[in-house]
Amino acid sequence: MSSPILVIAEHNGKKISPSTLRTLSAASQLAQSLNVGIDLLLLSNAEQKPVLQEQAVKFESVARVIALSGEHLGVALAESWAKEIVAVVKEFNASHILAAASAQGKNILPRVAALLDVAQVSEVMSIESPTRFVRPIYAGNAWSTVESQQERHVLTIRTTCFEPVSDQRTDAPEMIGITSTAAPWRGTTLVKQDITEGGRPELTNARVVVSGGFAVGSADNFKMLEQLADKLGGAVGASRAAVDAGFIGNDHQIGQTGKVVAPDLYFAVGISGQVQHLAGMKGSKVIVAINKDPDAPIFGVADYGLVGDLFEVIPQLTAQV
Amino acid sequence: MKVLVTVKRVVDYNVKVRVKPDNSDVDIEHSKMSPNPFDEIAIEEAVRLKEKGIATEVVAVSCGKEIAQDVLRTAMALGADRAILVKTDIELQPLAVAKLLRAVVEQEKPDLIIMGKQAIDDDANQTGQMLAALLNWPQATFASEIIAEGNGTLTVAREIDGGSETLSLTLPALVTADLRLNEPRFASLPKIMQARKKPIETIEAESLGIDINPRIKTIKVNEPPERKAGIKVGSVGALIQKLKEEAKVL
Ligand SMILES: Cc1cc2nc3c(=O)[nH]c(=O)nc-3n(C[C@H](O)[C@H](O)[C@H](O)COP(=O)(O)OP(=O)(O)OC[C@H]3O[C@@H](n4cnc5c(N)ncnc54)[C@H](O)[C@@H]3O)c2cc1C
Ligand SMILES: Nc1ncnc2c1ncn2[C@@H]1O[C@H](COP(=O)(O)O)[C@@H](O)[C@H]1O
Numbered sequence: 001m002s003s004p005i006l007v008i009a010e011h012n013g014k015k016i017s018p019s020t021l022r023t024l025s026a027a028s029q030l031a032q033s034l035n036v037g038i039d040l041l042l043l044s045n046a047e048q049k050p051v052l053q054e055q056a057v058k059f060e061s062v063a064r065v066i067a068l069s070g071e072h073l074g075v076a077l078a079e080s081w082a083k084e085i086v087a088v089v090k091e092f093n094a095s096h097i098l099a100a101a102s103a104q105g106k107n108i109l110p111r112v113a114a115l116l117d118v119a120q121v122s123e124v125m126s127i128e129s130p131t132r133f134v135r136p137i138y139a140g141n142a143w144s145t146v147e148s149q150q151e152r153h154v155l156t157i158r159t160t161c162f163e164p165v166s167d168q169r170t171d172a173p174e175m176i177g178i179t180s181t182a183a184p185w186r187g188t189t190l191v192k193q194d195i196t197e198g199g200r201p202e203l204t205n206a207r208v209v210v211s212g213g214f215a216v217g218s219a220d221n222f223k224m225l226e227q228l229a230d231k232l233g234g235a236v237g238a239s240r241a242a243v244d245a246g247f248i249g250n251d252h253q254i255g256q257t258g259k260v261v262a263p264d265l266y267f268a269v270g271i272s273g274q275v276q277h278l279a280g281m282k283g284s285k286v287i288v289a290i291n292k293d294p295d296a297p298i299f300g301v302a303d304y305g306l307v308g309d310l311f312e313v314i315p316q317l318t319a320q321v
Numbered sequence: 322m323k324v325l326v327t328v329k330r331v332v333d334y335n336v337k338v339r340v341k342p343d344n345s346d347v348d349i350e351h352s353k354m355s356p357n358p359f360d361e362i363a364i365e366e367a368v369r370l371k372e373k374g375i376a377t378e379v380v381a382v383s384c385g386k387e388i389a390q391d392v393l394r395t396a397m398a399l400g401a402d403r404a405i406l407v408k409t410d411i412e413l414q415p416l417a418v419a420k421l422l423r424a425v426v427e428q429e430k431p432d433l434i435i436m437g438k439q440a441i442d443d444d445a446n447q448t449g450q451m452l453a454a455l456l457n458w459p460q461a462t463f464a465s466e467i468i469a470e471g472n473g474t475l476t477v478a479r480e481i482d483g484g485s486e487t488l489s490l491t492l493p494a495l496v497t498a499d500l501r502l503n504e505p506r507f508a509s510l511p512k513i514m515q516a517r518k519k520p521i522e523t524i525e526a527e528s529l530g531i532d533i534n535p536r537i538k539t540i541k542v543n544e545p546p547e548r549k550a551g552i553k554v555g556s557v558g559a560l561i562q563k564l565k566e567e568a569k570v571l
């Protein structure tokens with residue numbers, strides 16, 4: 001097979017992230033128009049490999065799973081992962097290299113691009129042709145259609161813009177197992193990870209997101225929003241102001257410089273609606289704004305606005321939904 | 322320890338950017354320009370390292386047109402000791418900037434480079450990672466805390482999906498700043514006056530012999546589809562009814 005599309009699987013050592021299914025969906029569009037196959041690259045250590053591989057073989061649209069393992073690949077350090085990815089790109093002569101525009105993808109893929117001497121296209125929202133992509137600039141205030149005039153294309157994918165492929169296939173893709181022979185990278189070590197594993201769905205994949213702003217006032221008050229989110233099976237988001245104030249962890253920030261979400265239903269509670277916030281949620285199907293200022297800009301993008309005090313509205317809403 | 326910080330001149334974050342009528346680009350000719358907000362955070366961090374006696378010198382670098390001198394003056398008003406402008410009129414993309422910066426790094430030999438995580442105009446989030454790759458240096462992107470350990474290593478807390486992680490990096494190393502790293506100070510008037518006297522070295526990009534031509538071509542720029550304001554509802558009951566019956570999302 002000539003010049004496959006290479007997708008980098010994102011995982012935490014146990015589970016491949018759902019964003020990978022969406023990245024695969026973007027890759028399928030390329031694969032179809034170029035009539036080539038998709039290689040899913042699974043980087044891990046030997047211990048993690050079996051359980052990840054078991055998931056990967058069920059992903060629709062993958063032609064080959066390349067499972068590359070090495071003791072130094074168990075954590076996604078950009079320095080080691082980028083080197084391995086570049087080696088695979090050259091070995092299999094991939095034409096397009098894709099990863100989700102998640103914290104992990106953003107950290108690693110530009111490093112890959114530079115090593116390949118390729119200019120990367122970030123946050124691809126749609127694919128017009130194998131060389132032409134649409135991406136947001138200026139906090140999503142403009143959409144730019146760009147043509148990548150290069151031998152290879154390195155793309156991070158805005159996953160909310162692509163529907164996930166199925167993870168239930170029954171026919172197995174081809175498996176390629178490789179053991180890394182690269183010397184481990186010495187300059188960087190992981191000291192610790194603090195991951196909050198709540199019972200709630202992951203923000204970028206949630207069907208409902210309840211987001212709170214500075215007006216929520218405290219971490220304790222955020223529990224109100226958590227209750228509403230739990231009742232709707234949703235995730236909890238926040239504005240930058242709420243995160244900066246320490247009401248909630250940084251990984252809940254929605255916006256230009258945080259996460260981008262596009263749920264079926266988005267609640268903006270006590271959020272004014274600055275462009276930087278809108279950049280992260282304007283793609284939601286239905287937006288509800290709850291704000292006590294009738295002139296708050298958030299109402300300009302909301303399908304349903306309720307002018308009122310969140311401390312009265314939210315308990316009522318939680319009780320009644 | 323010598324610290325290099327990078328500063329990009331961008332449209333101020335308060336400006337609502339418009340697309341040109343011919344869809345060739347955004348119209349920013351008369352917009353207010355400022356240092357990229359993340360670069361102000363990077364500068365602040367470098368200056369704090371100097372104030373703590375850890376950094377010996379802070380050098381600010383910008384790549385772009387002559388006018389980018391203004392953001393370098395700001396960087397010096399905020400505490401950078403001197404500045405370097407890599408001058409070119411060519412429209413620069415992240416890979417090209419990374420290559421120019423590599424040349425500056427080879428000249429300046431800093432122990433630490435602090436950059437912004439993302440420029441708020443192109444929203445690329447690439448340049449730091451690319452420069453680290455070209456230098457074959459350790460990287461810690463999206464930093465929320467930097468601690469210089471004094472033994473040639475740096476401990477960096479960084480923001481990741483699901484929480485945070487802490488890395489230990491061997492110097493020389495490259496860090497990109499996230500929003501929570503610090504709250505940048507404002508430049509005082511006396512500092513602004515002093516900064517006028519500090520030196521800016523200009524390097525002609527052409528003299529470096531690096532291919533910086535854009536690899537990615539902009540075909541067109543559009544306004545995003547506008548989201549129309551919907552309706553206001555009078556009560557929680559009415560809201561729930563709309564969400565159930567009209568929007569069918571509950
Ligand atoms: C470089 C840069 C990047 C940024 N990136 C992001 C980003 O990714 N995400 C992001 O969100 N922001 C980002 N920002 C910040 C952004 O500009 C705004 O400052 C921020 O979104 C404001 O948060 P807020 O709406 O919670 O707070 P505020 O603007 O203070 O709004 C609070 C709102 O609550 C309302 N309110 C007050 N009391 C009540 C009550 N009792 N009941 C109901 N409503 C009430 C008020 O009317 C007001 O509208 C960024 C800024 C910069 C400079
Ligand atoms: N022209 C430039 N001059 C100096 N620094 C730059 C330039 N372009 C990008 N940078 C740095 O790279 C960071 C990330 O930019 P970007 O990759 O474009 O999102 C910015 O915050 C700056 O610190």
